[in-house]
Amino acid sequence: MLIKRAGDIPSSEITPKDLYLNRRKFLAGAVIAGAAAATGFGLRELASPTTIVQAGNKIDGIKKSTFSTTETITPYKDVTNYNNYYEFSTEKDEPASLAKNFRTRPWKVKIEGLVDKKQELDVDTIIKMATPEERIYRHRCVEGWSIVVPWVGFSLSELIKRVNPQSKAKFVEFTTLNDPSQMPGVRRPVLNWPYVEGLRMDEAMHPLTLLCFGMYGEELPNQNGAPLRIVVPWKYGFKSAKAIVRIRFVEKQPINSWNESAPNEYGFYSNVNPTVDHPRWSQAKERRLGEFLKRPTLMFNGYGDQVASLYSGMDLRKNF
Ligand SMILES: Nc1nc2c(c(=O)[nH]1)N[C@H]1C(S)=C(S)[C@@H](COP(=O)(O)O)O[C@H]1N2
Ligand SMILES: [Mo]
Numbered sequence: 426m427l428i429k430r431a432g433d434i435p436s437s438e439i440t441p442k443d444l445y446l447n448r449r450k451f452l453a454g455a456v457i458a459g460a461a462a463a464t465g466f467g468l469r470e471l472a473s474p475t476t477i478v479q480a481g482n483k484i485d486g487i488k489k490s491t492f493s494t495t496e497t498i499t500p501y502k503d504v505t506n507y508n509n510y511y512e513f514s515t516e517k518d519e520p521a522s523l524a525k526n527f528r529t530r531p532w533k534v535k536i537e538g539l540v541d542k543k544q545e546l547d548v549d550t551i552i553k554m555a556t557p558e559e560r561i562y563r564h565r566c567v568e569g570w571s572i573v574v575p576w577v578g579f580s581l582s583e584l585i586k587r588v589n590p591q592s593k594a595k596f597v598e599f600t601t602l603n604d605p606s607q608m609p610g611v612r613r614p615v616l617n618w619p620y621v622e623g624l625r626m627d628e629a630m631h632p633l634t635l636l637c638f639g640m641y642g643e644e645l646p647n648q649n650g651a652p653l654r655i656v657v658p659w660k661y662g663f664k665s666a667k668a669i670v671r672i673r674f675v676e677k678q679p680i681n682s683w684n685e686s687a688p689n690e691y692g693f694y695s696n697v698n699p700t701v702d703h704p705r706w707s708q709a710k711e712r713r714l715g716e717f718l719k720r721p722t723l724m725f726n727g728y729g730d731q732v733a734s735l736y737s738g739m740d741l742r743k744n745f
Contacts, residue, residue, distance in 0.1 A: 481643030484557055484577050492633060493561035494727075499572040501641050503714040508648045509566065510667060511615050512601070512608040524647035527607055529668075532652050538598075538674035541589035548652045552638050554587060555579040559642070560635055560656075565697045565726045567661035571711045576656050577639030582630045584672075590626070594674035597629040598622075599655060599666045616682045622666040623679030623693065624657065627735055633658055633728060659728035661695040692745040696736065697726035701745050 510520040532548040557577050565571045585597070603619035605611050611618045628634060635656040638645055645651040650667025657664045663683050673679075683691035690704055699709045699722040710719040725732050736744075 481639075481641075481646060483643055484639045487557045487559050487577055487639075487642060490558040490560045493559065493575075494563055494573060496561075496563065496573050498561060498575055499714050504572050504574055504640070505646050505648060507570075507714060509568075509662065510610075510648055510650075512603070512610045512618070512620065512668070513648070514610050515615060520648035521646075523609060527647040527651070529647065529652040532670075534653065534669060535671040535673075536588050537671060539591040539594035539676065540674045541591065542587070544588070548638075551584060551636070551653065555583040557639065562633075562635070562656060562658035563726050564656070564658065564662055564665070565711055565722060567663060567691070567695070567703065567708075569706065569708075569711055571713050571722075573713070575641055576635055576637045577642065578635045578637035578656070580632045581634045581636040581655065582632065584636055585630060590674045593676050595626050596675050596678055597624050597626060598671075598673040598675055598679035599624075599669050600671040600673070601666050602668045602670050616686050619670075620666060620682050621679060622655070622664055622681045623675075624655075624664070625678075625735075628657070631732060631735065633731055659697060659725040659732045661697055663691065664695050694736075694741070694744045696732075696741060696745075697722060698724060698741055698745070700724075701742055 506521045507517045508520040509517060510524065513520040513523040530548070533545050534548060534551060536542065536544050536546060556579065558579055559575050559577055561573060561575045563571060563573055599622045601620040601622075602608070603611055624634065635658075637650070637654050637656045638652060640646075640649060645654065650665075653669050654667040655665050655669065664681075678693055681691075681693055683695075684693055697708075702708050708722055711722045712719050723729070
């Protein structure tokens with residue numbers, strides 16, 4: 426459903442109450458603009474001007490997870506109207522509308538590479554493999570903003586153990602849809618399409634790594650990666666690939682799209698690390714969408730107790 430914007434309403438419909446409300450909005454906007462100027466932070470991060478809310482289908486039988494954070498959940502309208510999804514647009518407020526008619530059924534996912542049970546699976550078969558869980562995770566974008574989202578899915582390991590990877594398989598590669606007829610962003614060479622991401626096998630098998638098909642108790646909105654995405658909460662957001670069509674088990678470390686496009690800025694590991702700056706900005710702090718003051722970024726995004734051991738003995742400055 427599209428919420429009418431002030432500019433869409435004919436003047437004949439405007440009542441004194443609307444004028445009053447618009448004046449209030451204007452005043453609130455002025456306060457936000459002043460605050461944004463004072464902090465050097467963009468307006469869009471503080472208030473989403475356009476709000477598009479899509480009604481999703483409810484997912485039944487979701488169980489709660491002990492992996493969930495108790496931090497305040499980011500409002501749905503922020504999580505669904507501020508998206509990085511370059512196949513649709515490089516503007517964060519555009520995937521919500523541009524992905525509105527994206528077709529997520531029928532949808533097949535190829536299981537390939539060093540695996541005993543190579544096959545093509547229907548997304549609805551995958552979704553039924555295990556009990557859906559709600560996992561409330563922190564999510565930190567490499568650009569400095571963060572969100573807390575009640576994702577719905579189950580551990581990726583549930584799928585991996587059903588397809589029997591071979592012992593030579595050391596990494597998992599995720600390839601996402603590249604469809605110029607539906608995704609206006611892939612007509613431009615912003616990245617070397619399709620978007621590819623990867624994880625080391627032990628990272629992919631870690632119980633926190635989520636195979637995700639829903640959020641806020643409903644099916645994933647298209648702009649958040651429907652029908653199937655990965656969520657890796659201790660890594661920068663770009664590791665969490667949306668709209669996955671192929672999962673391939675490989676011996677060598679996959680070339681992930683962001684590393685390929687800017688190797689000095691984006692590595693393969695991309696573990697959230699406040700002590701390793703991005704070449705163009707500090708990673709020490711982050712802004713939670715909807716909040717005003719920045720908060721410190723935590724090592725491994727706060728998931729160190731669970732995942733630090735995966736990297737013992739590794740130089741995380743070199744393996745950024
Ligand atoms: N296919 C695909 N997946 C993607 C991206 C993308 O551009 N294309 N952007 C990534 C980045 S940078 C982030 S921060 C998250 C954003 O997820 P969200 O919109 O659900 O918050 O998606 C990641 N997955
Ligand atoms: Mo990101």
